[in-house]
Amino acid sequence: xxxxxxxxxxxxxxxxxxxxxxxxxxxxxxxxxxxxxxxxxxxxxxxxxxxxxxxxxxxxxxxxxxxxxxxxxxxxxxxxxxxxxxxxxxxxxxxxxxxxxxxxxxxxxxxxxxxxxxxxxxxxxxxxxxxxxxxxxxxxxxxxxxxxxxxxxxxxxxxxxxxxxxxxxxxxxxxxxxxxx
Amino acid sequence: xxxxxxxxxxxxxxxxxxxxxxxxxxxxxxxxxxxxxxxxxxxxxxxxxxxxxxxxxxxxxxxxxxxxxxxxxxxxxxxxxxxxxxxxxxxxxxxxxxxxxxxxxxxxxxxxxxxxxxxxxxxxxxxxxxxxxxxxxxxxxxxxxxxxxxxxxxxxxxxxxxxxxxxxxxxxxxxxxxxxxxxxxxxxxxxxxxxxxxxxxxxxxxxxxxxxxxxxxxxxxxxxxxxxxxxxxxxxxxxxxxxxxxxxxxxxxxxxxxxxxxxxxxxxxxxxxxxxxxxxxxxxxxxxxxxxxxxxxxxxxxxxxxxxxxxxxxxxxxxxxxxxxxxxxxxxxxxxxxxxxxxxxxxxxxxxxxxxxxxxxxxxxxxxxxxxxxxxxxxxxxxxxxxxxxxxxxxxxxxxxxxxxxxxxxxxxxxxxxxxxxxxxxxxxxxxxxxxxxxxxxxxxxxxxxxxxxxxxxxxxxxxxxxxxxxxxxxxxxxxxxxxxxxxxxxxxxxxxxxxxxxxxxxxxxxxxxxxxxxxxxxxxxxxxxxxxxxxxxxxxxxxxxxxxxxxxxxxxxxxxxxxxxxxxxxxxxxxxxxxxxxxxxxxxxxxxxxxxxxxx
Numbered sequence: 001x002x003x004x005x006x007x008x009x010x011x012x013x014x015x016x017x018x019x020x021x022x023x024x025x026x027x028x029x030x031x032x033x034x035x036x037x038x039x040x041x042x043x044x045x046x047x048x049x050x051x052x053x054x055x056x057x058x059x060x061x062x063x064x065x066x067x068x069x070x071x072x073x074x075x076x077x078x079x080x081x082x083x084x085x086x087x088x089x090x091x092x093x094x095x096x097x098x099x100x101x102x103x104x105x106x107x108x109x110x111x112x113x114x115x116x117x118x119x120x121x122x123x124x125x126x127x128x129x130x131x132x133x134x135x136x137x138x139x140x141x142x143x144x145x146x147x148x149x150x151x152x153x154x155x156x157x158x159x160x161x162x163x164x165x166x167x168x169x170x171x172x173x174x175x176x177x178x179x180x181x
Numbered sequence: 182x183x184x185x186x187x188x189x190x191x192x193x194x195x196x197x198x199x200x201x202x203x204x205x206x207x208x209x210x211x212x213x214x215x216x217x218x219x220x221x222x223x224x225x226x227x228x229x230x231x232x233x234x235x236x237x238x239x240x241x242x243x244x245x246x247x248x249x250x251x252x253x254x255x256x257x258x259x260x261x262x263x264x265x266x267x268x269x270x271x272x273x274x275x276x277x278x279x280x281x282x283x284x285x286x287x288x289x290x291x292x293x294x295x296x297x298x299x300x301x302x303x304x305x306x307x308x309x310x311x312x313x314x315x316x317x318x319x320x321x322x323x324x325x326x327x328x329x330x331x332x333x334x335x336x337x338x339x340x341x342x343x344x345x346x347x348x349x350x351x352x353x354x355x356x357x358x359x360x361x362x363x364x365x366x367x368x369x370x371x372x373x374x375x376x377x378x379x380x381x382x383x384x385x386x387x388x389x390x391x392x393x394x395x396x397x398x399x400x401x402x403x404x405x406x407x408x409x410x411x412x413x414x415x416x417x418x419x420x421x422x423x424x425x426x427x428x429x430x431x432x433x434x435x436x437x438x439x440x441x442x443x444x445x446x447x448x449x450x451x452x453x454x455x456x457x458x459x460x461x462x463x464x465x466x467x468x469x470x471x472x473x474x475x476x477x478x479x480x481x482x483x484x485x486x487x488x489x490x491x492x493x494x495x496x497x498x499x500x501x502x503x504x505x506x507x508x509x510x511x512x513x514x515x516x517x518x519x520x521x522x523x524x525x526x527x528x529x530x531x532x533x534x535x536x537x538x539x540x541x542x543x544x545x546x547x548x549x550x551x552x553x554x555x556x557x558x559x560x561x562x563x564x565x566x567x568x569x570x571x572x573x574x575x576x577x578x579x580x581x582x583x584x585x586x587x588x589x590x591x592x593x594x595x596x597x598x599x600x601x602x603x604x605x606x607x608x609x610x611x612x613x614x615x616x617x618x619x620x621x622x623x624x625x626x627x628x629x630x631x632x633x634x635x636x637x638x639x640x641x642x643x644x645x646x647x648x649x650x651x652x653x654x655x656x657x658x659x660x661x662x663x664x665x666x667x668x669x670x671x672x673x674x675x676x677x678x679x680x681x682x683x684x685x686x687x688x689x690x691x692x693x694x695x696x697x698x699x700x701x702x703x704x705x706x707x708x709x710x711x712x713x714x715x716x717x718x719x720x721x722x723x724x725x726x727x728x729x730x731x732x733x734x735x736x737x738x739x740x741x742x743x744x745x746x747x748x749x750x751x752x753x754x755x756x757x758x759x760x761x762x763x764x765x766x767x768x769x770x771x772x773x774x775x776x777x778x779x780x781x782x
Contacts, residue, residue: 064763064774101765124770130763143753 004053004166008040009073011066012093012135013059016152017084018042021056023155034166039076052077054165056158057144060090061136065129074142079165082144083158085151087137094135101133150180184209185217189224196225197546199235199528200511203242204470208310212246231529238530238676240294240512241470248283248290250328254306254316257296257432258666259589259652263303264317271318275325288328295514295670296432297471300589300652301358301596309334310473312355345442350478357439358596361612363583364575365563366556367599372446373491375562379454380499384414387458391561394569395581399556400426400517401624401648402723403580406561409551413459413541416549421461423452424545424552428469428522430514431625432670433650436585437555438472439597444559445475445482449505451558453492454565456503459551464505467526470512479507514674518722519552520544521676532676533722556585556649576602580641588613590622590653602641606631609640615653620660620739625650626667627727630660632738660739661697667731668693675724682725685716689729700754701747709743710736 010018018041024031038052039045055077061067074080085091096104105122109115138144148161157177164171188205192198199221206217213236222229236242241253254260254269269280272291278284280291299305302314311334313324327337341347342356359367379387392407413421425448429437441448452464468476483505486492494502508526515521516531523545525531544550553561560582564572573581580602586609589595593614600609610618622630623640624647631638631645638645654663668690677683692709695701701709713729713736720726736743748754763774 064759067757067759067762102769105769122769124772126772130766130770130772130774132762133765134762136757136762141755141757 003034003036005038005050006035006040006054006056006162007038007048007052007073007077008042008056009058009069010041011057011059011069011087011138012062013084013086013091015041015058017058017087017158020150020152020155021083021158024159025155027159031162035162048072048076053079054162055080056083057081057087057138058083059086060093060138061132061141062093063129063131067132067136067141070138070142079145080138080142081146081148081161081165082138083148084153085149088139088147088149090135090137091151094137097134101131105131149178185220189221194224195528196227197526197528198508199225199227199232200239200242200525201509201528203232203236204509204511207242207247211249213242213244215244218244234530235528238513238532239470239510242511246283246287248278248287250288250308250334251290251292252306252308253292253294253297254280255295255297255299255304256293256666257300257303257670258663259300259433260303260305261662261666262590262658263315265304267318268304268306268316268321271321272325275322276328289325294512295674296430296434298429298435298438298469299355300433300435300587302356303589307471308337311335311338312353312471312474313338314354314356345445345478348478350481351442351475353474355438355442355474356596357442359439359443359599360588360594360596361598361600363585363599363601365560365572365583365599366440366444366447366585367597368563370444370447370562372450372486373489373497375447375450375565376453376457376491377497378565379457380497380501384458384460387454387565388414390569391458391564394564394572395579396557396560396564396572397580397642398554399560399584399648400554401431401628401646403642403646406553406557409541409553410455410458412539413549413551416542418549420463420546420548421456421459422545422548422550423455423459423461423464424519424523424526424540424550425452425464425466425555425558426517426519426522426552427472427555428467428510428517429555429648430469430517430674431627431648431650432667433587433589433622433625433652434648435587435589436597436649438475439587440555440559440585441472441475441479445479446486447559447562448555449483449486449492451553451560451562452505453496453503454561455551455553455558457501459549461551462502462504464503465526465545466505466507467510467516467522468507469510469516473509476507476509483507513676514670515676515722515724518724521722522552523550530676532678533724535721554648577639577641577643579643584640584647585649586640586647586651587649588651588653591615591618591655591658592653600640603639605637605639606645607636609651610636610653613653615655617655617657618653619656619658620654620663620735622650622652622654622663623647625652626670626731627723628730628734630663630731630734630738635738660735660742664693664731664735665690665697671724671728671731675728676722679720679722679725681716681719682728685712685719685725686728689713689716689732693732695756696743696746698756699746699748700756702751702754703747703749704752706743706747 055073082088110120276289283290304316305314346353396406397403513531516525520534521531540550586598675682713733716729
């Protein structure tokens, strides 16, 4: 039987969840014995090369590109996991949800005292992904199978969850793994 | 002396009277200004933040200037059913003002408010504290015309209701609508006799009699009254207190209003009896803001009782001192919960306390306090008069006595019914003249929505317990609209302390709307149920613990309604629409959006 395939993405996140993932330290050697990686910032593959078993999503969706990447993951991953506060609830980026997009952009690019008068322009380059009216958690856009809470979820929590998925075992969450304060 | 200082003096700079002080200031000045807050803070020796906290907590207190006429239109479900929408539109049209705002000429402010206890005469509104019932477009035109002529709200009340509603100190258009008077509450009552009977016994004897009568709390929870008094009495303290909970805020409940209108002295005597039993010398009548129109009448009656020697010092010459003070709420459903009510009576934000300690141990001002419902206290006065064995001949073995029900909604005879416990829902529906009934909401939004299969069930503590609310919906009603109204009510009234209640109910409503819109899946339905249970189990007071009931009880009794709305084939349906979500950004940048751009792949 071939090894399970893993893919990861960071949407509107800070890469902190990916960093936490790397905090599994030397267990990464054990992991690469168990799985193969497909599209992920870790191996810098830009496109899926095969069907994926487990997709890990960090971050919510703040722009159209995030939405498209997330949908692309859903189409290609058998199991999709929201990893961390931003993917699950929008997190820090979602703080802008209380303010209309127009006000946010005007404050940043038109009215801020640090913007020189000749630079006053809301960025409109075609290369830039269009911002969404608010930041959305992933499960409002595609079906999410599992949620790993935390900001970030600890390396141990990510490890335990991956092991459970890889071995098709029920997840055992010891209290310290999900204790946040 | 300026009016604010005068008000402070009237309440003797008493911290516990903060809400009364703020209400008086608002009445005199139109709103509670920053200067007023500073002055009150200085004199009561509390922080400005504390006062602002209180102002923002209560619906009827405002630090923004209001119009000369502040209109609060009830938005409860029975008001909706009776044509609230048309009345609201007429109000907006006639005043040129939108809800939530004040008109440009500062004449009128329009607000929505939760149930004002007039469900049998909706749509109802409070205008500067005066109750207006059975509103329609025609009446609205007349009222607004009166405002434009500068009439006081009271002057616009043309016809008074029956009974004490017509008393010169009440002058309310409110109707009692007593359809069935029972033997306990609405039978004849001669003031002075019940307290005399109680004083013939020892305090322990009074408690024993109430225990033998098996009187259970009439607010809905059904805690044994005798036991509550006994626990309170047993607490060693220099002071004990009695609090009468007259804060019936459960939508659909208006029985305490009618009991207080027609049997106020019976309630006051009940308080004195409770005071004698627990060893208290002060009782507090915590009166909900919506019933402030009765306050002057009560003050007159209390004075009369003092003069007749049945209240105050040395009652009936028997050496027992007991007096009653009226304290006002300012619009907060959660204050019906006894520990929140006590906080509010102390002049604070009405946030529930952690229990234990229970109020009988540490209640008002941290002293042992018995908090009893209006109807419970009135019933205890009757038990003193007729005895426990007589009382137990009424009702069922577990639920002795009668229950005053407030029936509203789709029926020919909405109003007050005092019936013996054990009566079935079907019998009540017949009595009220309800036809083609789809559902009955027993116990208000926090209670149970039952379907026809439950119409044989009995009103009693061992089956369908209710504080008195009984709302009927016929088959032409959209039950989802009912659930929506109730969910909005809990979202509005959550005090915000517990996250599951504050945020959970908003999420529950969103999920509910998704399902109703036909965008739900089996998964969504499962989540709706699961989240409801989380809110119930993770909130600390009765509000949060019952707030998902509109969803959960309709899910149990009308599951097919929900099932018919969900998509059984899809395993996920997003509400999200990418084109819609980028519309703002397109406008701001002048760009066009092409779905599925290649750069993402």
